[in-house]
């Protein structure tokens with residue numbers, strides 16, 4: 463059996479009881495490590511499970527999945543995913559490959575950034591397309607969302623397995639530590655792009671929420687205009703950003719306002735009354 467197990471958002475203790483049973487029954491355990499990189503440390507998992515865990519990078523999962531699936535017709539194998547197995551980064555390829563090989567698959571779900579984001583006060587039903595802040599086609603998607611008043615969850619880029627130019631020049635295969643995009647960089651880039659495109663998907667006075675370290679003890683939400691949030695200190699990763707759509711319900715507003723620092727409150731309320739209250 464191949465178990466694909468969500469680890470949730472905070473630490474090694476977020477795994478479900480069902481997930482832990484599956485891990486305990488497994489001959490091999492892999493940790494998918496290219497999306498929410500090492501918010502959960504391999505060593506902590508190994509200590510908690512009392513079993514070795516192998517890191518599975520993107521190459522292994524996408525090009526060498528046979529190694530993970532080896533003999534899973536006869537023994538249990540666990541594939542661990544931070545968040546939920548189908549939250550943001552889906553693992554459909556692995557499931558299809560397992561099915562082709564006649565390996566039974568069981569998915570064990572957990573909290574994901576895709577649903578925990580509801581804690582920011584906005585209703586999940588009122589979100590449009592989620593975007594990944596990579597340099598591709600995110601802008602039109604934000605525009606489609608904002609045109610019909612929906613909120614946008616922006617997932618920020620994580621760079622893994624990068625090499626420094628110096629190491630590359632010397633032919634050394636040494637990777638840099640993972641780099642996380644911050645809410646501040648994301649806002650700066652978004653505002654610059656809007657300046658260039660001028661299509662009005664959003665602007666400096668669009669209301670937004672920086673959502674950081676969700677599900678952990680230091681989880682934090684900070685609300686304000688995009689312009690105000692550029693200079694806020696959001697602390698350690700992981701970071702996500704929500705752009706608030708104009709169809710914000712009054713209950714959503716009340717909740718989000720509670721995440722607005724005092725110095726930004728007056729502006730926040732003024733913009734809500736001017737642009738958001740239908």
Ligand SMILES: C[S@@+](CC[C@H](N)C(=O)[O-])C[C@H]1O[C@@H](n2cnc3c(N)ncnc32)[C@H](O)[C@@H]1O
Pocket residue numbers: 471497498543544545546547548549550551573574575576616617618619620673674675676677678700701702
């Ligand atoms: C590609 S997604 C992986 C999602 C994960 N598989 C899940 O189900 O939650 C990674 C991005 O999600 C966001 N993210 C993941 N966990 C987060 C958290 N605990 N707090 C804030 N943002 C988070 C960040 O923007 C991060 O760069």
